[in-house]
Amino acid sequence: MGSINCARPPEQVLIDAIAGGTTFFQYREKGTGALTGSAAVELARQLQSICRAQGVPFIVNDDLELALQLDADGVHIGQEDAPAALIRQQLGPDKIVGVSAHSLAEAKQAIADGADYLGIGPVYPTRSKADAEPVRGTAIIEQIRAAGITLPLVGIGGIDARNAAPVLQAGADGVAVISAIAGALDSRLAAAELAALFAGDNISE
Ligand SMILES: Cc1ncc(COP(=O)(O)OP(=O)(O)O)c(N)n1
Ligand SMILES: Cc1ncsc1CCOP(=O)(O)O
Numbered sequence: 001m002g003s004i005n006c007a008r009p010p011e012q013v014l015i016d017a018i019a020g021g022t023t024f025f026q027y028r029e030k031g032t033g034a035l036t037g038s039a040a041v042e043l044a045r046q047l048q049s050i051c052r053a054q055g056v057p058f059i060v061n062d063d064l065e066l067a068l069q070l071d072a073d074g075v076h077i078g079q080e081d082a083p084a085a086l087i088r089q090q091l092g093p094d095k096i097v098g099v100s101a102h103s104l105a106e107a108k109q110a111i112a113d114g115a116d117y118l119g120i121g122p123v124y125p126t127r128s129k130a131d132a133e134p135v136r137g138t139a140i141i142e143q144i145r146a147a148g149i150t151l152p153l154v155g156i157g158g159i160d161a162r163n164a165a166p167v168l169q170a171g172a173d174g175v176a177v178i179s180a181i182a183g184a185l186d187s188r189l190a191a192a193e194l195a196a197l198f199a200g201d202n203i204s205e
């Protein structure tokens, strides 16, 4: 999450999301209208400061240099980004490396390269990523789990509190969302409804 998908100021969205139960944050400032240069760095600093105060890991999407500059907790990269093995080498063993995978083969390679978790998707259609891969459904998560992969799996793509349960049932450990929280008028409630799924307690019922 960065600024462009936010219904309200991104700092407020993040504060509310964490209050609702969000436990992990990725700074992803890209796409039409995204901040660039010093404005993007300044927003990253502000969001990192909120994460630090709340004990939530702050992960930078794509940008290794920004992550190093800010001493971020980690980097998330995809198949079109810098190689995962290079990111691991540059960050060292103590930082978090997340890698997007759209197939079992990509998942296995990411693990060999030193990934700490895998982002799997798009599970459902998404409006937040113009160049997203074709939808994979929950089957890709089941397939990766069935292959014996135990690394944390995070489903991504079109997920919200109404459709997240099958993602978890397929074997995901978590879900990554943009619009479900950043686009919500009440980000705290949106995050809380998602968090409740992990407690096995659907608060909307
Ligand atoms: C948790 C998580 N999973 C997947 C992605 C997508 O990464 P990528 O394929 O590199 O696409 P961009 O986000 O860079 O457009 C992600 N960001 N986070
Ligand atoms: C970054 C990314 N990678 C695969 S789908 C996606 C976008 C997820 O956004 P949303 O939760 O709004 O569908």
Ligand SMILES: [Mg+2]
Pocket (backbone or CB within 6 Å): 061, 062, 076, 077, 078, 081
């Ligand atoms: Mg990327």
